[in-house]
Each structure stands twice: as C-alpha cells, then as structure tokens.
Amino acid sequence: MAGVSDQIGRGGEAPALSNVPVADLLGGSLTSAMGLLAALFDAQRTGCGRHVDIAxxxxxxxxxxxxxxTLAVHxxxxxxxADRLSGALPCYSVYRTGDGRHLAVGALERKFWDRFCDVIGREDLKPLHLPKDAATADSVRSDLAELIGSRTLAEWHPPWR
Structure with a gap:
C-alpha cells in the first residue's frame, strides 16, 4: 500500500522483496520507539499521558x-x-562478481568515486562520475560489470582493511 516494493529491484523484473523486514523495522519498531520517546518526554513535561498510534x-x-x-515534481x-539511488548511476549500483556474489558500489560523492577508480585501476572513469546521458552511463556500467565480474568477491576485499 505504501508503494515500496514498486521501488525495489530492476525495471521489467518482478519486485524483489528484502529479507530485512523493512516495514517492521522502520514502520513498526523505529516509528513506535520515536512515538513512545516523544510521549514520555511530553508526559514528563506536562504530566499527561498520550495515545501513540502507529501505522x-x-x-x-x-x-x-x-x-x-519524484512523484511531486514529475x-x-x-x-x-531508473533513478539515481536505485541503479541508474554506475557509481551507485550493485555488480555481480566472478563467483556469482555481488559488490555494491556506493560512490555518490566525487571523492569516493575518484578513490574507487584509483582502487580498481580505472582512472579514465573519473570524469564519468555522473554521466550526462544514458549511453555513457551504460558504457561505464558495462565496463564496471566486466571488471568486477572478472574477480571473486574475496578478491575485491578492500586493500585498506
């Protein structure tokens, strides 16, 4: 009903359901905790109790x-x-490794993208941090997919760890 599953996965595929109970944690636990803390704070100040309704x-x-x-603007x-935070940008996406596992790249900020390009030995990709068009994004994504797919997840373990 909240439309969250429509925003998870890849376009054209069935929505992926997370094995992390996001609705339970954000919608139930976290929201309840915030409501209860606010009610306790208010009760301490006013001496009155509150009804906390969580949906x-x-x-x-x-x-x-x-x-x-996006809905409000477009x-x-x-x-x-198809949007910046769900895979449209090559700098913020998930790539399959050579052993069938996955590596998440989360380099939205330029400094992180530049460091990532240094680590993978692709300094030529630095200017393509936020590609201007879909064709360039697809080309960068393809290059990254090929490179990341050439090694196992263990081989991509960060050298600075």
Whole structure:
C-alpha cells in the first residue's frame, strides 16, 4: 500500500522483496520507539499521558522520500532501477562478481568515486562520475560489470582493511 516494493529491484523484473523486514523495522519498531520517546518526554513535561498510534504503511510512505519527491515534481515515480539511488548511476549500483556474489558500489560523492577508480585501476572513469546521458552511463556500467565480474568477491576485499 505504501508503494515500496514498486521501488525495489530492476525495471521489467518482478519486485524483489528484502529479507530485512523493512516495514517492521522502520514502520513498526523505529516509528513506535520515536512515538513512545516523544510521549514520555511530553508526559514528563506536562504530566499527561498520550495515545501513540502507529501505522506501518503510513510510516513506510513517510520514509519513501525519493519516490515521493519524484512523484511531486514529475507526476509519477520512476521504475525501479531508473533513478539515481536505485541503479541508474554506475557509481551507485550493485555488480555481480566472478563467483556469482555481488559488490555494491556506493560512490555518490566525487571523492569516493575518484578513490574507487584509483582502487580498481580505472582512472579514465573519473570524469564519468555522473554521466550526462544514458549511453555513457551504460558504457561505464558495462565496463564496471566486466571488471568486477572478472574477480571473486574475496578478491575485491578492500586493500585498506
């Protein structure tokens, strides 16, 4: 009902369900804890109790900041995998490794992208941090997919650890 599963996965595929109970944690536990703490704080100040009403769907909708902003600006959300934070940018995506596992690249900030390019030996990709068009993004993503897919996840273990 909150539209979250529509925003998970890749466009054209069935939505992926997380094995992390996001609605339970954000919508139930975290929202309940915040409500209870606010009620306790208010009770200490006023001496009055409060009724704390928690709705998981409401809380999930409140946490769907990016799709809600996209809806407000463009009149519709983008398909899963088509916006900056769900895979449209090569610098913020998930790539399959040579052993069939996955490596997440989260280099939205330029300094992190530049460091990532240094680590993988692809300094030539530095200027393509935020590609100007889909064709360039696809080319960078393809290069990264090929490179990351050439090694196992263990081989990609960061050298600075």
């Amino acid at each position: 998981m769907a409401d809380a999930m909708l409140a946490h769907a900041v990016v799709p809600m902003l 009149g519709q959300t983008r398909p899963a995998g």
